[in-house]
Amino acid sequence: MQVKDALDKYGRSPDKLIGAMLAYQNSTPCNYLTEDDIREFAKETGLPESRVHSVASFYSLLSTKPRGKYIVQVCYDVPCYVNDSLNLVKELERMLKAKMGETTEDGLFTLEYSSCLGCCDKAPAMQIGENLYGSLTKEKLSDILTEYRRKRHE
Amino acid sequence: MSELIYRLLTKNFNQIDPGSIDDYVTRGGYLSLKKALKMKDMEIIDEIKASGLKGRGGAAFPTGLKMEAVKMAEGSPKYIICNADEGEPGNFKDRYLMENDPHQVIEGMVICAIATGIRFGYIFIRGEYVKSQKIMETALEQARGKGFLGENILNTGFNFDIDIYTGAGSYVCGEEFALLVTIEGKSGRATYKPPFPTTMGLYDKPTQINNVETFCTIPHIIELGGTGFGKIGTASSKGTKLVCLSGNVKRPGLYEVPFGTTVRQVIYDLGGGVPNNRTIKMVQLGGASGPILPDEMLDVAIDFDEMRKNDLTFGSGAIIVMDERIDVLDILKRIVQFFHHESCGKCTPCREGLTQLLILIDRFIEGTASMQDLSLMNILMDTMTNSSICGLGQAAPTAVRKALEYFPEEFTSRISNHVAAAM
Ligand SMILES: Cc1cc2nc3c(=O)[nH]c(=O)nc-3n(C[C@H](O)[C@H](O)[C@H](O)COP(=O)(O)O)c2cc1C
Ligand code: SF4
Ligand code: FES
Numbered sequence: 319m320q321v322k323d324a325l326d327k328y329g330r331s332p333d334k335l336i337g338a339m340l341a342y343q344n345s346t347p348c349n350y351l352t353e354d355d356i357r358e359f360a361k362e363t364g365l366p367e368s369r370v371h372s373v374a375s376f377y378s379l380l381s382t383k384p385r386g387k388y389i390v391q392v393c394y395d396v397p398c399y400v401n402d403s404l405n406l407v408k409e410l411e412r413m414l415k416a417k418m419g420e421t422t423e424d425g426l427f428t429l430e431y432s433s434c435l436g437c438c439d440k441a442p443a444m445q446i447g448e449n450l451y452g453s454l455t456k457e458k459l460s461d462i463l464t465e466y467r468r469k470r471h472e
Numbered sequence: 473m474s475e476l477i478y479r480l481l482t483k484n485f486n487q488i489d490p491g492s493i494d495d496y497v498t499r500g501g502y503l504s505l506k507k508a509l510k511m512k513d514m515e516i517i518d519e520i521k522a523s524g525l526k527g528r529g530g531a532a533f534p535t536g537l538k539m540e541a542v543k544m545a546e547g548s549p550k551y552i553i554c555n556a557d558e559g560e561p562g563n564f565k566d567r568y569l570m571e572n573d574p575h576q577v578i579e580g581m582v583i584c585a586i587a588t589g590i591r592f593g594y595i596f597i598r599g600e601y602v603k604s605q606k607i608m609e610t611a612l613e614q615a616r617g618k619g620f621l622g623e624n625i626l627n628t629g630f631n632f633d634i635d636i637y638t639g640a641g642s643y644v645c646g647e648e649f650a651l652l653v654t655i656e657g658k659s660g661r662a663t664y665k666p667p668f669p670t671t672m673g674l675y676d677k678p679t680q681i682n683n684v685e686t687f688c689t690i691p692h693i694i695e696l697g698g699t700g701f702g703k704i705g706t707a708s709s710k711g712t713k714l715v716c717l718s719g720n721v722k723r724p725g726l727y728e729v730p731f732g733t734t735v736r737q738v739i740y741d742l743g744g745g746v747p748n749n750r751t752i753k754m755v756q757l758g759g760a761s762g763p764i765l766p767d768e769m770l771d772v773a774i775d776f777d778e779m780r781k782n783d784l785t786f787g788s789g790a791i792i793v794m795d796e797r798i799d800v801l802d803i804l805k806r807i808v809q810f811f812h813h814e815s816c817g818k819c820t821p822c823r824e825g826l827t828q829l830l831i832l833i834d835r836f837i838e839g840t841a842s843m844q845d846l847s848l849m850n851i852l853m854d855t856m857t858n859s860s861i862c863g864l865g866q867a868a869p870t871a872v873r874k875a876l877e878y879f880p881e882e883f884t885s886r887i888s889n890h891v892a893a894a895m
Contacts, residue, residue, distance in 0.1 A: 394810070
């Protein structure tokens with residue numbers, strides 16, 4: 319997908335900017351917006367570059383740094399925390415051989431913290447891309463990661 | 473004792489396929505819309521005023537008054553916005569409402585549009601809620617197909633349509649002004665009030681913003697009538713409340729209870745209490761911006777007046793249970809970190825205040841705090857509450873302040889002896 323395509327699909331008015339940026343970003347292999355992308359969004363929408371940049375850096379779902387194909391977002395907040403989310407993070411770091419905030423060597427996963435995912439009744443919870451996972455255990459984690467590793471080739 | 477569970481907004485949960493408008497209609501869906509189309513606009517607003525409905529997004533503002541204000545305000549076009557940016561830690565009710573019964577949200581919004589004469593609305597759904605977005609998208613399409621939404625609704629000549637707007641990961645965007653500027657395609661930072669959105673909202677036009685649960689209540693008010701609806705609940709708090717129970721509890725989940733139910737009833741009678749025979753150390757009400765209570769306070773009722781009398785708030789409806797193993801200061805640190813991360817950085821009391829509050833909490837955790845730090849913390853929190861621009865900075869210290877009130881020994885016991893002796 320090109321920046322132009324995203325804007326053709328979403329529209330060029332300011333209220334469509336964030337949606338178009340998200341869609342474009344998520345279609346790039348490294349899940350982020352480059353300086354060139356931002357300049358292009360500004361040019362295409364006629365908005366000042368500074369404004370597009372401020373949007374790109376403000377929202378946590380938008381990134382200006384390269385990331386993995388799948389973003390593993392682990393919930394950071396209290397209901398998950400009191401249900402052992404710290405151990406979940408440790409387990410993920412071990413399985414992925416990457417620390418929180420890092421991308422795996424094969425570029426497949428980036429491990430991030432997220433604010434509450436609205437899945438507190440099934441704590442601890444995490445989200446990968448569009449999929450929400452709750453009541454996580456070691457076994458469940460391993461199955462989920464295997465599934466994504468398999469899917470990469472599709 | 474009356475029944476603890478009262479199925480009004482959740483009556484269709486697990487009974488219908490959320491992807492089927494026919495299922496919704498079979499169970500009486502869109503009948504309230506048909507009824508509203510035959511009513512005069514002020515009649516609808518009068519019913520909502522008579523029902524005593526107060527907003528479920530946290531601030532508990534009377535919904536009927538808000539609608540009337542928008543209706544009377546100068547300017548056009550006007551907008552209706554459904555706030556589905558749910559991001560308060562511990563809350564998941566709006567996600568459940570959208571994913572289990574999406575047409576209830578739409579029906580509520582269309583009824584409001586009829587009453588206020590508004591032609592266009594947005595549902596602002598947080599970016600992380602991808603499933604909710606898809607389900608709502610399908611439901612909107614179906615509602616248009618059946619003539620409940622769009623041009624010439626049910627051949628009455630009334631037009632109203634709804635667009636979905638998705639957020640991109642920012643808690644403060646749930647605050648109404650931050651939400652409005654986000655829809656306008658800017659970074660979501662709050663602004664001073666007044667003016668309020670009812671007079672100067674989206675694109676500076678009068679705008680009705682309500683929470684998902686608030687909109688979902690509207691069809692039931694039209695069905696039962698304002699006074700009929702007002703029979704559920706208590707004198708100050710009408711209807712039912714969706715409660716999000718989480719933390720160290722046997723049966724976490726979403727429960728719909730009539731107002732007047734106590735917090736303890738929810739935790740023990742519905743949630744089954746704490747696992748492994750542990751005791752409760754503390755409970756946080758409302759979410760990260762809500763108060764922290766000790767076990768002795770749990771008999772407080774879920775009721776706006778009673779909460780206020782006890783200097784408490786229930787926010788949008790979370791009850792987070794923490795058992796005896798949990799450390800108060802450790803939790804406070806996590807809560808303050810949440811706000812520190814989510815602060816938009818526009819105003820100093822919130823941006824700098826949260827940084828300083830974290831430093832102070834760390835001193836208590838490390839055992840290096842002094843008596844002076846305690847008073848410094850109080851002054852800092854007062855400043856944040858009194859002078860932050862928006863509700864985020866104003867409410868951010870709530871948990872710490874309440875913990876100081878109910879668990880003072882957790883702080884004083886960690887004041888460094890060395891420093892205390894020197895004073
Ligand atoms: C930081 C902050 C976050 C908020 N987040 C939400 C939210 O996610 N959903 C919501 O309905 N209201 C939220 N609110 C409250 C809204 O500003 C507003 O009061 C509410 O949407 C009005 O709807 P109601 O009258 O139906 O309660 C938030 C307020 C603040 C200060
Ligand atoms: S209180 Fe915090 S979130 Fe609100 S405007 Fe000020 S800095 Fe931004
Ligand atoms: S606190 Fe983890 S999903 Fe809500």
